[in-house]
Amino acid sequence: MDAREIIKPGMRAERLLVVPPERTVGHFVPHMPMVYATPMMILEMEMTxxxxxxxxxxxxxxxxxxxVNVRHLAASPVGATIRTVAExxxxxxxxxxxxxxAYHGATKIGDGRHGRGLINVAQFKKRFAVP
Known part of the structure; x- marks a missing residue:
C-alpha cells in the first residue's frame, strides 16, 4: 500500500492529558522532581x-x-493539562x-518532528513470529 493514496499533508489531531504522577521523572527516578517526563511527552506526541x-x-x-526529533522546553507539574498537537x-x-x-496553557513546552512507518500487521507478525 502507498500511504500517499490515503494520507495527505494537513491532516491533524489534538489530545489532552492531565499529568498523572506515573508520567513524571520522579516516578521513574526517585530523587528527581515530579514533573512531566520527556519520554512521556514524546509518547503523547507519537499517539497524537x-x-x-x-x-x-x-x-x-x-x-x-x-x-523522533523533539525539544522539551519547559517543565509541567502533576495535574497540569497538556495539549498535544500533530500535523x-x-x-x-x-x-x-x-x-x-505540546502546550501547558499558552506555554509551548515541547516541539519537533516525528516520523511513522506504515506496516501491514499480518506481514509484520509473520516476519517476527509474533502471535
Missing part, C-alpha cells in the same frame, strides 16, 4: 500523530514510530512525517 491518520488506514494496517507535513510511500507541539 497516530490519531491524525488512524481513521483513514485500511483494516490490517497501522503505523509505528520510526523517527502531517510530508508523506512518502511508507513514511509519514509530522510536526508536533
Amino acid at each position: 500523530s497516530g490519531d491524525a491518520i488512524n481513521p483513514v488506514l485500511p483494516p490490517g494496517w497501522v503505523t509505528v514510530g520510526t523517527e 502531517v507535513i510530508e508523506v512518502e510511500r511508507r513514511v509519514i512525517r509530522f510536526v508536533v507541539e
Whole structure:
C-alpha cells in the first residue's frame, strides 16, 4: 500500500492529558522532581500523530514510530493539562512525517518532528513470529 493514496499533508489531531504522577521523572527516578517526563511527552506526541491518520488506514494496517526529533522546553507539574498537537507535513510511500507541539496553557513546552512507518500487521507478525 502507498500511504500517499490515503494520507495527505494537513491532516491533524489534538489530545489532552492531565499529568498523572506515573508520567513524571520522579516516578521513574526517585530523587528527581515530579514533573512531566520527556519520554512521556514524546509518547503523547507519537499517539497524537497516530490519531491524525488512524481513521483513514485500511483494516490490517497501522503505523509505528520510526523517527523522533523533539525539544522539551519547559517543565509541567502533576495535574497540569497538556495539549498535544500533530500535523502531517510530508508523506512518502511508507513514511509519514509530522510536526508536533505540546502546550501547558499558552506555554509551548515541547516541539519537533516525528516520523511513522506504515506496516501491514499480518506481514509484520509473520516476519517476527509474533502471535
